[in-house]
Amino acid sequence: MNDQTLIPLHTLKVSCSNCSLRELCLPVGLNREELAQLDAVIRQSRRLKRGEFLFRSGENFKSLYAIRTGFFKTCVSSQDGREQVTGFLMSGELMGLDGISSSVHGCDAIALEDSEVCELPFSRMESLGRDIPSLQHHFFRLMSREIVRDQNVMLLLGNMKAEERLAAFLLNLSQRLSSRGFAANDFVLRMSREEIGSFLGLKLETVSRTLSKFQQQGWITVDHKHIQLVLPEQLKELISGCVHANGQ
Amino acid sequence: MNDQTLIPLHTLKVSCSNCSLRELCLPVGLNREELAQLDAVIRQSRRLKRGEFLFRSGENFKSLYAIRTGFFKTCVSSQDGREQVTGFLMSGELMGLDGISSSVHGCDAIALEDSEVCELPFSRMESLGRDIPSLQHHFFRLMSREIVRDQNVMLLLGNMKAEERLAAFLLNLSQRLSSRGFAANDFVLRMSREEIGSFLGLKLETVSRTLSKFQQQGWITVDHKHIQLVLPEQLKELISGCVHANGQ
DNA sequence: CGAGCGGTTGAACAAGATCAAGGTCCGTGG
DNA sequence: CCACGGACCTTGATCTTGTTCAACCGCTCG
Numbered sequence: 001m002n003d004q005t006l007i008p009l010h011t012l013k014v015s016c017s018n019c020s021l022r023e024l025c026l027p028v029g030l031n032r033e034e035l036a037q038l039d040a041v042i043r044q045s046r047r048l049k050r051g052e053f054l055f056r057s058g059e060n061f062k063s064l065y066a067i068r069t070g071f072f073k074t075c076v077s078s079q080d081g082r083e084q085v086t087g088f089l090m091s092g093e094l095m096g097l098d099g100i101s102s103s104v105h106g107c108d109a110i111a112l113e114d115s116e117v118c119e120l121p122f123s124r125m126e127s128l129g130r131d132i133p134s135l136q137h138h139f140f141r142l143m144s145r146e147i148v149r150d151q152n153v154m155l156l157l158g159n160m161k162a163e164e165r166l167a168a169f170l171l172n173l174s175q176r177l178s179s180r181g182f183a184a185n186d187f188v189l190r191m192s193r194e195e196i197g198s199f200l201g202l203k204l205e206t207v208s209r210t211l212s213k214f215q216q217q218g219w220i221t222v223d224h225k226h227i228q229l230v231l232p233e234q235l236k237e238l239i240s241g242c243v244h245a246n247g248q
Numbered sequence: 249m250n251d252q253t254l255i256p257l258h259t260l261k262v263s264c265s266n267c268s269l270r271e272l273c274l275p276v277g278l279n280r281e282e283l284a285q286l287d288a289v290i291r292q293s294r295r296l297k298r299g300e301f302l303f304r305s306g307e308n309f310k311s312l313y314a315i316r317t318g319f320f321k322t323c324v325s326s327q328d329g330r331e332q333v334t335g336f337l338m339s340g341e342l343m344g345l346d347g348i349s350s351s352v353h354g355c356d357a358i359a360l361e362d363s364e365v366c367e368l369p370f371s372r373m374e375s376l377g378r379d380i381p382s383l384q385h386h387f388f389r390l391m392s393r394e395i396v397r398d399q400n401v402m403l404l405l406g407n408m409k410a411e412e413r414l415a416a417f418l419l420n421l422s423q424r425l426s427s428r429g430f431a432a433n434d435f436v437l438r439m440s441r442e443e444i445g446s447f448l449g450l451k452l453e454t455v456s457r458t459l460s461k462f463q464q465q466g467w468i469t470v471d472h473k474h475i476q477l478v479l480p481e482q483l484k485e486l487i488s489g490c491v492h493a494n495g496q
Numbered sequence: 497c498g499a500g501c502g503g504t505t506g507a508a509c510a511a512g513a514t515c516a517a518g519g520t521c522c523g524t525g526g
Numbered sequence: 527c528c529a530c531g532g533a534c535c536t537t538g539a540t541c542t543t544g545t546t547c548a549a550c551c552g553c554t555c556g
Contacts, residue, residue, distance in 0.1 A: 076399050080489035084403040098399060100392035107399065126385060130378045137374060143391040144348035150398035151324050151346060151355065155332040157405035158449035162544070193503065201406035206544060208504055224503080224553090241328030410512070441535065451513055456536055472521085472535080501554085509546070519536075526529080 014045040014068065014118050024092035024180070025066050026120070026138065034132050041128055043119040054095065054109040054117060061099030063119045067091045070115020071190040074107045075198070085199040087149075088112075088173075088191060091180060096122075097146055112190040152243070157201045160242055165200040166210045167235040168243060170220070174229060185229040262293040262316065262366050272340035272428070273314050274368070274386065282380045289376055291367040302343065302357040302365060309347030311367045315339045318363020319438040322355045323446070333447040335397075336360075336421075336439060339428060344370075345394055360438040400491070405449045408490055413448040414458045415483040416491060418468070422477060433477040 016027045017035045027035055045068055048054060054065055057076065071090055077083040086107060089095055098106040100122065129136035156165055178184035189196070193211075194204040202210075211227075214220045219235060221228040229235065264275045265283045275283055293316055296302060302313060305324065319338055325331040334355060337343055346354040348370065377384030404413055426432035437444070441459075442452040450458075462468045467483060469476040477483065 076403050078403065078407075078490045082403075082407045082490060084399075084406045086399050086402055097392055098395045101389045101396050102393075106396050126381070126388070130381065130384065133374070133378065136378065136384075140374070140391070141349045143388070143395070144345055145350075146395055147346045147391070147398065148349050148354045150395065150402065151332075151334050153402055154334055154398065154405060155324055155326065155330075157402060158332045158446065159326075159330045192501095198406065203545060204503080205505085205546085209544090212504075242326045242330060440533090452535080453514080453537085454512060457512095460536075497556100499554105499556085502552095504549105504551075506549085507547090509544105511543090511545085512541105513543085514539100514541070516539085517537090519534100521534085522532090524530085524532105526527100 014042060015039045016042065019068070021066075021068065021092040026094070026135075026142070028138055029134050030132065034135065037128060037132065038135065041121065041124045043121065045116050045118050048111040048115045048117070050111055050113050052111050054111065055099075055105045056108050057105055059105045061096065061103050061105050061122070063121045064094055064096040064099075064125065065109070065117040065119055066094050068116040068118055070117075071112045072109050072115065073112055073191060073195060073199075074109050076107045083198055085191075085195055086153075088195075088199065090176060094142055094146075097143055112195075155242070160239070162200075162202055162206050162210050163213070164239050164242055165202065166196075166207065166214070167238045169196065169200055170227065170229065171232065171235055171239070174232065185232060187227055189225040189227060262290060263287045264290065267316070269314075269316065269340040274342070274383075274390070276386055277382050278380065282383065285376060285380065286383065289369065289372045291369065293364050293366050296359040296363045296365070298359055298361050300359050302359065303347075303353045304356050305353055307353045309344065309351050309353050309370070311369050312342055312344040312373065313357070313365040313367055314342050316364040316366055318365075319360045320357050320363065321360055321439060321443060321447075322357050324355045331446055333439075333443050334401075336443075336447065338424060342390055342394075345391055360443075403490070408487070410448075410450055410454050410458050411461070412487050412490055413450065414444075414455065414462070415486045417444065417448060418475065418477065419480065419483055419487070422480065433480060435475055437473040437475060 016022060016025070016038050017032075019025070019027075022028075022035075027038055030038060043063070046054075046065075048070070054072065055061075067089055069091055071088065072095060073085050074087045074089065074095060075083050075085045089109075095109045095117075096105065125139070129139055156168055160168065173187065173189075174184045177187050192204075193207045196202075197204045197207045200207070211220070211222050214235075215222045217234070219229070219231045221230060264270060264273070264278075264286050265280075267273070267275075270276075270283075275286055278286060291311070294302075294313075296318070302320065303309075315337055317339055319336065320343060321333050322335045322337065322343060323331050323333045337357075343357050343365075344353065373387070377387055404416055408416065421435065421437075422432045425435055439447075440452075441455045444450075445452045445455045448455070459468070459470050462483075463470045465482070467477070467479045469478060
């Protein structure tokens with residue numbers, strides 16, 4: 001809050017050069033000069049409150065968004081109101097890739113906590129990619145990684161049973177949090193049981209029951225949204241065989 | 249066959265310039281000169297017999313493959329043998345995009361009938377993209393389209409019930425076939441009931457039963473792999489509400 | 497303080513999986 | 527040519543998992 005009195009937030013120019021996510025986000029592998037070029041393209045960051053939409057399905061697509069801080073869900077929803085959460089995204093991850101194909105966003109992106117994102121105008125990213133091959137290459141890799149991630153979700157939804165889905169979900173969260181420097185085995189869920197269920201193709205009651213079951217077995221502790229993985233090996237054991245290496 | 253006596257097949261250089269899939273495949277929107285450049289990159293086509301692997305999960309990734317003729321499935325499979333079909337691909341469609349992220353193929357691609365593919369060495373595609381912005385742009389769009397497609401499959405696997413999945417599957421096939429000039433309502437399935445089931449997250453018995461049910465209702469006729477859509481509107485009715493516009 | 501959202505838990509129910517039997521088509525070899 | 531074996535499919539009966547419906551709890555926010 002104090003910041004606001006010193007430097008008006010809306011003029012705060014972000015910079016990849018000194019962003020702590022440098023090694024995780026788009027700039028991977030760029031040198032100083034290339035980083036500066038990338039910085040020039042990135043529009044100032046945007047802040048969102050919990051519950052706010054970053055973009056909606058059907059809106060014109062112009063930019064990708066990289067998460068600086070916070071937590072998002074993306075979801076596609078059908079006319080009759082059914083909603084499928086297609087992903088939970090945290091810092092350093094990119095949103096909006098599905099909009100490139102038709103110049104229209106194909107899903108909603110909603111902040112699950114107060115968040116801050118960097119806006120990357122896509123057309124400028126495209127031309128910058130032509131000048132910086134390593135950026136172009138990394139960009140292709142990011143899109144491809146999203147495809148791989150989606151394939152793994154398909155495997156989960158198509159083949160795994162409730163306990164396996166939940167175990168895979170918890171371990172995936174844990175792994176991504178720890179690669180960002182947070183505790184791997186002690187974290188707070190940012191989403192509701194219903195949102196977890198939507199992502200995993202389960203009803204919220206099943207999510208709740210399965211978490212309780214894990215707790216009864218002493219594998220985890222559940223205190224509302226606060227989760228501790230007590231015996232993560234047991235969770236891994238559960239999904240050994242149905243998963244290879246989990247990207248992202 | 250006569251061709252073979254005149255020009256040995258293995259030296260047959262393919263060419264986008266006079267390929268009938270020009271408007272469907274990678275060259276969309278290129279001019280004559282750009283087409284020629286793309287032709288120069290495309291290695292001669294490769295023929296596969298039914299059942300043959302085009303690539304396997306874990307193999308080094310070097311090229312993308314565009315289908316000239318034939319039909320493929322892609323699948324990820326887990327250590328314990330569970331297999332998830334992630335897609336069925338027909339002429340003009342691109343395979344291997346998931347390999348870019350790690351330089352290793354993430355899934356198997358298997359020909360479901362005798363097929364022919366064009367090999368596109370990825371690194372040359374990348375550099376060509378820098379020279380031909382419209383190619384680069386189209387390439388991004390293709391990758392993005394794959395992400396959109398995957399999201400729709402997630403919606404299907406996460407939210408829809410057996411009948412809806414089958415209906416969506418049949419209509420999707422129908423639509424893609426018709427956009428290639430084949431009959432929309434009369435076609436031959438290239439895959440087994442088990443493969444359909446794997447793709448849709450159902451067991452083969454459920455697929456069989458559901459097809460029978462559609463037939464009893466007079467919506468389709470089933471004669472082994474020969475399917476006719478008698479009342480496609482009824483199938484659309486069934487999924488109205490759970491699907492928007494179906495890409496690809 | 498009360499309303500309401502989010503979560504937990506129980507009981508009944510249903511969709512789809514599993515188990516099992518039998519059928520058809522097709523390629524191979526006698 | 528026919529017989530045989532195997533892959534693929536269909537259909538029925540039973541069982542299991544997860545859904546649905548419902549009641550209740552506890553926290554948060556007007």
